[in-house]
Amino acid sequence: MDQQWMGAMTEATRLTRQGRLAEATALIQRTLRNPPRGEQRPQPPGHDSAGTRAAPSGPTPPESGQPPRPAGTVCRAVPRPTRCPRALRRPDSVRPILVERAPGADQRPSRFADLSYTNAAGTRAYKLYIPSGYTGQAVPLIVMLHGGTQSAGDFAAGTRMNELAERDTVIVAYPEQAASANTLTCWNWFRPGDQLAGAGEPSLIAGITGQIRHACSIDAGRVYVAGFSAGGAMAAVMAATYPDLYVAAGVHSGLPHRAAHGLPSALAAMRWGASPRPRPSAAGIPMIVFHGDHDTMVNHVNADRLIDQGIRAFRTAAGHGDATRCGVTTRRGEVPGGHSYTRAVYQDADGNTLIEHWTIHGGGHAWSGGSRNGSYTDPQGPDASAELLRFFGEHAGGPRVL
Numbered sequence: 001m002d003q004q005w006m007g008a009m010t011e012a013t014r015l016t017r018q019g020r021l022a023e024a025t026a027l028i029q030r031t032l033r034n035p036p037r038g039e040q041r042p043q044p045p046g047h048d049s050a051g052t053r054a055a056p057s058g059p060t061p062p063e064s065g066q067p068p069r070p071a072g073t074v075c076r077a078v079p080r081p082t083r084c085p086r087a088l089r090r091p092d093s094v095r096p097i098l099v100e101r102a103p104g105a106d107q108r109p110s111r112f113a114d115l116s117y118t119n120a121a122g123t124r125a126y127k128l129y130i131p132s133g134y135t136g137q138a139v140p141l142i143v144m145l146h147g148g149t150q151s152a153g154d155f156a157a158g159t160r161m162n163e164l165a166e167r168d169t170v171i172v173a174y175p176e177q178a179a180s181a182n183t184l185t186c187w188n189w190f191r192p193g194d195q196l197a198g199a200g201e202p203s204l205i206a207g208i209t210g211q212i213r214h215a216c217s218i219d220a221g222r223v224y225v226a227g228f229s230a231g232g233a234m235a236a237v238m239a240a241t242y243p244d245l246y247v248a249a250g251v252h253s254g255l256p257h258r259a260a261h262g263l264p265s266a267l268a269a270m271r272w273g274a275s276p277r278p279r280p281s282a283a284g285i286p287m288i289v290f291h292g293d294h295d296t297m298v299n300h301v302n303a304d305r306l307i308d309q310g311i312r313a314f315r316t317a318a319g320h321g322d323a324t325r326c327g328v329t330t331r332r333g334e335v336p337g338g339h340s341y342t343r344a345v346y347q348d349a350d351g352n353t354l355i356e357h358w359t360i361h362g363g364g365h366a367w368s369g370g371s372r373n374g375s376y377t378d379p380q381g382p383d384a385s386a387e388l389l390r391f392f393g394e395h396a397g398g399p400r401v402l
Contacts, residue, residue: 127176131170148186189266
């Protein structure tokens with residue numbers, strides 16, 4: 001482990017504890033963009049030394065916000081969610097979402113509404129995309145979690161998810177991290193108080209999901225969560241802590257649940273990878289994972305750790321332990337004029353897909369196949385948004401076990 005790098009992280013932690021967040025942020029950014037000698041990897045065309053597109057700049061590492069909140073009650077997994085878990089049911093004092101309507105309109109909802117949700121953990125704003133094909137029928141819901149320094153609108157533009165949701169009649173929610181909770185607008189996936197169900201930021205994201213389910217006609221068997229970078233790490237947290245709410249998850253350039261227990265360990269996990277065997281949750285849900293193998297912001301070995309954690313979660317839920325193996329098939333492909341990739345598919349004995357792992361060769365820390373209208377995207381990669389929707393469409397009803 002590089003002593004100079006660790007010294008910089010120690011100093012960043014000290015500055016954070018003193019409330020000197022801007023200085024700590026600048027130090028972290030300088031350190032991550034200047035790896036120790038011998039660690040620099042060649043980058044694909046159009047990317048800078050950090051493995052990302054030179055402009056615009058994208059998500060940056062997490063920064064400590066408020067102290068961890070007390071842990072709450074962890075919800076138990078149910079095999080086939082048909083209604084909102086009790087912890088998410090709307091109390092009488094909370095009014096349903098009132099979708100914004102244009103003045104003089106014939107009571108048709110707007111396409112992209114600005115809303116918010118509040119519980120004991122705080123308040124978070126979010127954007128809600130309602131496709132024109134939605135007329136009250138039961139439709140899927142996807143919750144999309146942005147990366148650091150991004151916003152809900154920026155993330156929607158970069159992933160083009162609204163365009164695909166319009167095509168397939170899917171409602172999409174984009175929760176937005178508050179700058180008061182993290183000055184870099186990273187989801188606090190690395191804090192112990194934000195890694196549990198019923199508390200902290202997971203309760204806010206789950207609450208947003210429940211609020212939408214009360215306001216719109218959502219198919220409970222087709223509710224999904226996905227994210228990028230810090231949002232990808234938080235999507236892994238949501239998959240582990242709310243398996244009764246989300247049927248499947250997508251993690252792009254993220255980290256496993258419980259990969260860290262504070263800022264220093266978060267930075268270490270981002271740089272060198274999480275523990276080789278991160279502790280699995282009690283239940284697993286299907287997951288699709290994307291990661292560029294030239295990512296120097298979040299080490300791509302974290303995708304392997306995430307896959308291992310997910311497979312062991314399925315085995316734990318089935319009571320099989322490590323003795324049971326699932327089948328794996330791999331194939332390589334290439335985007336014309338863009339990146340090559342390897343797709344590994346993990347299936348159970350009945351041929352059901354549990355996990356997909358997409359490795360984008362030459363890809364940096366950017367949303368694969370995204371639009372340049374948003375930050376931190378790489379149009380040369382395979383279309384992660386389309387593959388995400390395809391994978392979610394193959395999983396409905398509830399989690400599977402080996």
